[in-house]
Amino acid sequence: MSEVQAMPPTPPAVRVDHVSKRYGDRQAVDDVSLEIHRGEFFGLMGPNGAGKSTLVEIMEGLRRADSGTVTLFGESPLPRNTALLPRIGVQTQSSAFFVRQSAHEHLRTVASLYGAPRTAVDATLESVGLTEQRDVQVENLSGGQRQRLAIASALVHGPELIFLDEPTAALDPQARRALWDVLRALKAQGRTIVHTTHHLDEAEALCDRVAILVNGTIAVTDSPHNLVAAFEAPTRLILPLGRLDEEEAAAIPGVDRVTVQGGSLVLETRAAGRVLSAVDGLTGLDGIQTRTADLEDVYLDLTARLTGSQQPSRRIADTTEHQS
Template sequence: MTTDRTPPPDAPVAVAVREVRKRYGDRQAVDGLSLDVRRGEFFGLLGPNGAGKTTFIEIVEGLRQADSGTVEVLGHSPWPRNTALLPRIGVQTQASAFFVRQTAREHLVTVAGLYRKDAAAADRSLALVALTEQRDVLVENLSGGQRQRLAIASALVHDPELIFLDEPTAALDPQARRDLWQVLRALKGEGRTIVYTTHHLDEAEALCDRVAILVGGRIAALDSPHRLITSAGARTRLLVPEGRIGLDEAAALDGVDRVGEQGGSLVLETSVPGKVLQALDALTGLDGVITRTATLEDVYLELTGHAAAGGPSPAGGGSPAEGTPAHTLESRA
């Protein structure tokens, strides 16, 4: 299923990956990953530390050689290092390098010059990430969040068509995060393709057309955030003010799967919230009752929790079909 902002399944492909593997010693970091990123798509790559995200991204960017499998980026192989691709892609890594004795603007002018872009491109990138006021500040004197924004500006200064962002909001405060969201939405609106890793699940849910959740070097689930949430059957939580209803009485309500206590509230988990709300209304009224619907974080925690508990991996070592969470595959294995 597509939306008005999601490229259709038959859209041209920006990144095509087939059965890519990478091992470090006795650890299989990437284990038979296959996926396509469509042109114009905002594609999220999620997973716990050690899931293989950074290794996979570095292979796609041409910074690391895969042990096996094939990768095409904008119709070309990124390895051996393909310099013809460099002007067409922008890369922001977790540990970005800077010319620290230059000002923010001087740094961007230098980077722009490497791509034969003029100083005006540096000024546009500074404005894009809200660093114009810091243009004359030495890079070494910028705050951590400001350096993060400078790294993003460096990835965008040459106007690339494919952008790789590795946890770009990691050092940003909540307002700066939301400001960057607007920048990224604008880039997508211009038709850019964005491949994005993050540990902020609310961010992925708000921004991404599709996400792939990696567990143990494999794809555990791949689809739009909405379809992953609905297909996983994650429960809705109803928060009832403490003292309104007893634990046993709440647990006996038709449709309630689990009851707990949290922060002065009774938490009722259910897959049929309408039915439970109707029953609560008849018993106590709904004043003060808070409904928290399932989120991408619920799906993520369920999938990564299976892996942490030593559950079986998806059969076959390849990618599951879109919309198929790992726990569904595990039940078939």
Template sequence: MTDARAVPAERHEAAAQTTILIEEIRKRYGGREAVAGVSLQVRRGEFFGLLGPNGAGKTTLVEIMEGLREADSGKVTVLGQSPWPRNVELLPRMGVQTQSSAFFVRQTAREHLNTVAALFGVGREAADSALEDVGLTGRRDVMVENLSGGQRQRLAIASALVHGPELIFLDEPTAALDPQARRDLWEVLRGLKRQGRTIVYTTHHLDEAEALCDRVAILVDGRIAALDTPHNLVSSAGVPTRLMIPAGRLSPEEALGIEGVDSAELQGGSLVLETRVSGQVLTAVDKLAGLSDVQTRTATLEDVYLELTGSLAGTGQDGDNDTEQQA
């Protein structure tokens, strides 16, 4: 028999492990419902990704969490409090990095962070600590206007970190960066994760979300189409594996004769086979043409995303464009 007296303690423990709780949130702009009954929970110390095409409702939902926008209905609890009306008690506990982060460009990186730190009432040592967290210590005396795009992105994240927030919102932090700068910034984000920060993260880079996030929610038309770990989403999607065989080894007709091959098409110098029984097909291919230079591409989070949204993903578009005109 369950002890009824234990229930409040269990609820208290669950609440202590929850940083954000959203229950049936709705937001309408004119005739369009930008957020249509979204419920989710972000756990303490979790790296939580919000994914979806432009106009899916990501920005609106994040702004409701941040206390920048009021929901039409539903309930939002952030760090145990309601963020709306604008809750000034929450501001020191949250850090926000946006795509359009503003900088004091005539200051050095260190001076800029000193200014931001002063706004939160923290000492100058916090600026040096934040610069170290994002790998900008060696650029601290460089004018902000002379920093590269990737370095400015790091500085934007440092500005969100300088006051030691428990919860960090990152909006497309690697947008418009070259591949090397993106990978460098991944290490910064992994460092934040190791520190136990709770991070809510939006991105159009699906490989990035798969590499960094503990869980992701995929929004489509203001609703959650999927919510789970990247691994579980990929494993349960049933997306076929692709085998790339150098052209000329097998004809498409021969490949289609292999049991378990769903499709065979010449693409970019390879014969691409799709199958849901890759081991069986690889054995057959080995017998017919050998496996030298044969490549295997397993399902990814991007495949799941495309199945759910039917839109072009992973292009690093700038932002969600959730506005009162385009939600």
């Protein structure tokens, strides 16, 4: 019998191996290694100056690393790899436009560079909510509309790997959520998305995994769910002032800490069910709010510890009302 030859493993969409980049006396990226799987929605987060943009530009082949290697689908983007360009879509924070053209003309020009069909232009404009602005000159579009056009320019040729740098930064809440639907649809089609954002709720809602970059190094990489589960932060119960006094609340079994914040009495506990039951017996649950840990709590705690800064407090307004 002849031996069956094993097929070589399929390379990941992105592989970063010990990449470093220095600007003068500042180490922007410091020995970073990571893999992004095909079809994965991968989030890259970190404080301003953490090295996110530099790392993404190195991945895209727009910037050369001082050391280390990057491959996309197993191929190096540098020296400029024209075979990879049709497989990649890039939206940057400072995208260039043909400002004297209409939105439709601009996107048609971009599509023609990749040999994409004209039908893709109308479909992409519709997907980012710019159909009504198709005949408006780019220079007359609002900041948010230009942002959507930049995203459309990254998507119009149907790339397999999409780099999005703060894609929702200039969008209003309604347009931002509409773009989430577009991105979810792209992922459902099997596209790989690398997404940098300061919106922690966005990363939690969209990303399969996230990497938090601090001082040029990756502090942690995992799914948002796993990061939040490992954080083990207390649940906060928020009561209107006057329902219970502080001493009475502190005496409830399971309550770890009681504070007054923003006109509310805040009970921190790791036994939320038991404490809620006790509060129900004392004052009822009408108007009681609860808030559990989320990715923002993890991010704030981690970056504060690694940068030596004081962790900002979460606003009590960021709550979910308890359904009794």
